[in-house]
Amino acid sequence: xxxxxxxxxxxxxNPEALATLxxxxxxxxxLKINSANLVDVVLDVEEKFNIVIDNDSxxxxxxxxxxxxxxxxxxxAP
Numbered sequence: 001x002x003x004x005x006x007x008x009x010x011x012x013x014n015p016e017a018l019a020t021l022x023x024x025x026x027x028x029x030x031l032k033i034n035s036a037n038l039v040d041v042v043l044d045v046e047e048k049f050n051i052v053i054d055n056d057s058x059x060x061x062x063x064x065x066x067x068x069x070x071x072x073x074x075x076x077a078p
Contacts, residue, residue: 004067007044011037023065045071 005021012018013032017025027033033041042058045051045067051074053061061067 001064001068003048004045004064004071007048008033008041011041021064023068024063026063027067028062049075051075 001021001023005018008021008027008031009018011031011033013034014030017030017032021031025031027038027041028035038061042053042061045061046053049071051071053070053074057070057074061070
């Protein structure tokens with residue numbers, strides 16, 4: 001979760017929500033990240049973990065928990 005927090009920090013418009021980030025933190029509703037910056041978050045996650053996130057997976061990344069699940073699934077894939 002620390003890595004996800006590092007990735008979203010530059011795009012967050014709500015520092016209070018970032019400070020209390022947890023698995024249920026919603027990127028748009030809680031962190032106030034706009035949709036254009038969500039693409040940047042996905043690109044940064046791809047780079048950080050050396051993975052490729054397809055459109056279906058990207059659409060699932062609405063909160064910290066789902067983002068971590070996508071990353072874990074991509075890292076576990078052969």
